Amino acid sequence: MASNPADPITNSANLVAAVDLGSNSFRMLVAQAINTPSGTQLRPIDTLRESVRLAAGLTENKLLGNDAYQRGLIAIRRFGERIRGFDPANVRAVATNTLRVAKNAQQFVADAEEALGFPIEVIAGVEEARLIYIGAAHEVPAVQGNRLVIDIGGGSTEFIIGKGYEPKLMESLYIGCVSHSLSFFPKGNIDTHAFKEAELAARREIQVISGAYLKSGWNQVIGSSGTARALADLIANNNFNGLGDGLTMGRVNGASGLITREGLKNLKKHLLKYEHVNQVELIGLKDDRRSVWPGGLAIMLAAFDELGIEEMEVTDAALRSGVLYDLLGRSQHHDMRYVTVEQFMQRYTVDREQADRVSKLATEFLQQLPKPESESRADNVALLQWAANLHEIGLSISHNGYHKHSAYIAGNADMPGFSKNDQARLAALLIGHTGKLGKLANNHSFEDWRMLFCLRLAQVLCRGRNDTNFPKVKVSEHDGSYLVSLSKEWAAKHPLTEFSLLKEAAEWDRIGRSYQVSFK
Structure with missing residues (x-):
């Protein structure tokens, strides 16, 4: 019987969705995953976009103002209705620069x-940057050698060089179309001096990374995101490329448009005829882009100049597409977080045998504990194992207080695949895996006490760093109280471990959490 070359997933429960809470726009992509002999492809079936202008709502004190706050929530409620009933494993929502810097981001996210x-x-x-590259790489034709992807968002701009589907160089600079427009074109005013200053400011930022990028080189330049799309459309609709309207309105080599150096210069020349953004007359200029495209144009010109770009193909694929492909990768056991942990273990010369001992034992303890309905056991097992694998990375800096160094690295390093919340949870487990617990008892946002119990107990039992004479240990938990049971005979032969377990119980009691050790 002949096989079907494409097997679409038609069950609505298996649809996938990505939500991108950007600094200028909130977007959602709903797609079908289609399995082909060459791999999985995404078939978009629905998209939503809301111009929220979150970055424009930041106050001088880096707080989200009430208007922007409410605009964001209204948009998200509409998104929520569209994906109500989706399998949680098939939805991934990410937030970018504005919610990285806003001081009240935690409350907004909640x-x-x-x-x-x-x-x-x-x-x-x-x-x-990694997710943007993944999205773009899946949607544009293959190219021999490297490709450069540039994504100008509302609050940041990402520069990525990769080969095939793998990003190699990744940088995120704090220049975006919204923040740049607010800084250099306040209240929409435009003049030649301000535009020159906007270009120079962007060039200064890009100069920091240009050397490494030029050294790497590329054979293709791709622009993704709304800014690149908007600039390509303005250039095409107004014939600023000087190549005729038809070329850039269609698809060029599989990408959805073209931006040339000449087109950008002509667009700039036209913009500077006016004194205010509301006066600008351009075919295809959308109202929700009117106030922010001058900043995006300045950044794009700076990128072309600093990196010596002559033309750029534009794709509609962006962060949300990358989020979906990464989500599919996780379901197919290609989770980038495992790769990142492996790289960190190599970089910080982790004792792998010890990490494996602690990981296996901590996981065994967690599996003995009851599973609350709200818990994602698979996710927590993965996080616990990553914590065990990385708990000693701080030893590469200093033995004294090494757990503090481990936590700092996990909380502040670039860790591809990990969200900020992933890193915060991981860092909390690392800072708490040994020593005093008071530092976490005062952290009201810390909720991973059960995993911390398992990690600390495993670390105590594995102190000898060998695989011999491990006791059979049973653990249980009830209403936040823990019980550890093991052989009285074994404990008598291992007085240091017995002492350490009793000391551990006292430490938990000190923060008001019951912990009993039973020797039978």
Whole structure:
């Protein structure tokens, strides 16, 4: 019987959705995953876009103002209705630069999660760059050698060089079309001096990375995101490329448009005829882009000049596409977080045998504990194992207080695949895996006590760093109280471990959490 070359997933429960909470726009992509002999492809079936202008709502004190706050929640509630009933494993929502810097981002994310009905990850700039590249690489034709992808967002711009589907160089710079427009074209005013200053400011930022990028080189340049799309459309609609309207309105080599150096210069020349953005007359200029495209144009010109770009193909694929492909990768056991942990273990010369001992034992303890309905056991097992694998990375810096160094690295390093919340949870487990517990008892946002119990117990039992004479240990938990049971005879032969377990119980009691050790 002949096989079907494409097997679409038609069950609505298996649809996948990506939510991108950007600094200018909130977007959602719903797609079908189609399995082909060459791999999985995404078939978009629905898209939503809301111009929220979140970055424009930041106050001088880096707080989200009430208007922007409410605009965001209203948009997210609409998104939530569209994906109501989706399998949580098939939805991933990410937030970018504005929610990385806003001081009240934590409260906004909590309100937004309630409105959406799904968790929201605030991702780091480099993680955003990785996902952008994945999305673009899957949607444009293959090219021999490297490709450069540039994504100008509302609050940041990502530069990525990769080969095939793998990003190699990734940078996220704090220049975006919204923030740049607010800084250099306040209240929409335009003049030649301000535009020159906007270009120079962007060039200064790009100069920091240009050397490494030029050294790597590329054979193709791709622009993704709304800014690149908007600039390509303005250039095409107004014939600023000087190549005729038809060329850039269609698809060029599989990409959805073209931006040339000449087109950008002509667009700039036209813009500077006016004194205010509301006066600008251009075919295809959308109202929701009117106030922010001058900043985007300045950044794009700076990128072309600093990196010596002559033309750029444009694709509609962006962060949300990358989020979906990464989500599919996780379901197919290609989770980038495992790769990142492996790289960190190599970089910090982790004792793998010890990490494996602690990981296996901690996982065994967690599996003995009852599973609350709200817990994602698979996710928590993965996080616990990553914590065990990385708990000693701080030893590469100093033995004294090494757990503090481990936590700092996990909380602040670029960790592809990990969200900010992932890193925060991981860092908390690392800072708490040994020593005093008071530092976490005062952290009201810390909720991973059961995993910390398992990790600390495994670390105590594995102190000898060998595989011999492990006792049979049973653990249980009831209403936040823990019980550890093991052989009285074994404990008598291992007085240091017995002492350490009793000391551990006293430490938990000190923060008001019952912990008993039973020797039978």
